[in-house]
Amino acid sequence: MNTKTNYQTWIRMNKLLIFLGISLLLLLITLYSVQVYFRVLAGMLALPFLYITFILSYSVYQFSTFGGGFQSKIHHLIVSKVEDGSGKILDIGTGSGSLIIKLAKAFPNSTLTGIDFWGENWEYSKAQCEQNAEIEGVSDRIHFVKASASHLPFQNGEFDVVVSCLTFHEVKDSKNKTEVIKEALRLVKPGGTFVFMDLFMDESTFGKKTELVADLTKHGEIELNDDKLTDILPLPKILRNKKVLGNAMVLSGKKANKAQSR
Template sequence: MKARAKYQTWIRIRKLLIFLVISVILLIVTLLPINLYLRVLSGFLSLPFIYIAFLLSYSVYQFATFGGNYQSKIHDLIVAKVIWDGEGKILDIGTGNGSLIIKLAKTFPNSVLTGIDYWGENWEYSKAQCQQNAEIEGVNERIHFLKASASELPFNDDEFDIVVSCLTFHEVKDRRDKTEVIKEALRVLKPGGVFVFLDLFMDENIFGDEKELINNIKKHGISELNSSKLAEEIKLPKLLLGKKVLGNAMIFDGRK
């Protein structure tokens, strides 16, 4: 049987399991023949855990290929924004299990691609899985996967024709100011090159004021910058539009 690529969703299964297990334990306590006060307390305490476990499970279902397939659809949206002749180099920052970069490799058969990721222990992605996925999809010869941090890219200025990134800048822990991480991504893009960044840019706690963020990026040698809310670009199920899921997601695309 032909092996299938494993992309995983953006929801960590470990995290989901923790909330599920705590919910079940608290619910079991409510059924035990113990002090009524403790049983009621346990019942109340279980409510937020049940809600989060439900939200995480629902998100897994909607993001996965066996459900709504929204993760793949969102990557398709990013690929569609790459208006390009296809000759040259692409960089994907925070490549995860390689889903987006593999789509780009298939769309642009003459391109040479690099996917970087920190692949920290708290994520369920790995370089080995990226390489295996690329091999299964028949594009491994053109994609190079590299462990590096988005905060300090191991590339020269103006090296890539295309730079993309999906839901990664907000995760970068080794730079407090996330605008600096965006500037680092733009540093390695050639003048005239195309960038497409999707992230939780509307979350003020992470990226600060949205207008200020856009002005800051514009000052960084950008000739064109378009911004749009993800929810305006693709119809998403209502629960995915919560602030804790994709409610703050925006796409910045343009040219250096």
């Protein structure tokens, strides 16, 4: 069995390789084509591809543990917002299991579930999560389930803690991403905690932030804090770009106890 954990970054390597390949091809045409027209055209087209390749490569470096370690730092930030993790914990869109395994280590009395759709579009898998949990010595308390965040196969209020990181905006089988957040909140028990990090300030996905917060809090069932990620975690300039984490926010809080919400 493998003894080394495998947690990829959020940047898909196949996407990076496609942009790198196209950039190199355009550069070759720019340098070696006999037709001046093709050289100019390829040179102009190469610029945006080179720019995107640079942003993707730099992000891989900053997210990975051999670089800035920012993916791990963001997961630790989410863990730090969970005051009491001694019960049942759910991670929605668990990816390679990195966040849920950190929670398992931080809260030895917890039992944990990681769900993900693990679609072809992503390079993570359920087997990878199980192997990472095994290597980290927490596999007896975590189980991984394939499910979509839009329809989660759990009862109302089944979990003491529900977390999610950079997943809601990816859920393709629900047009309305606010409904996906509400589906996650449905599973938090009264008095329980939630911590969600996502691109909540991207209006094209989640609408206006004030309306999103008003919609989530309108029945008084949750207490909600909204923190812009860059305000609570210093990030390198390129990660602050809106195409990377510039629109990221942490929505966290508690579900009211039934008596409080009446």
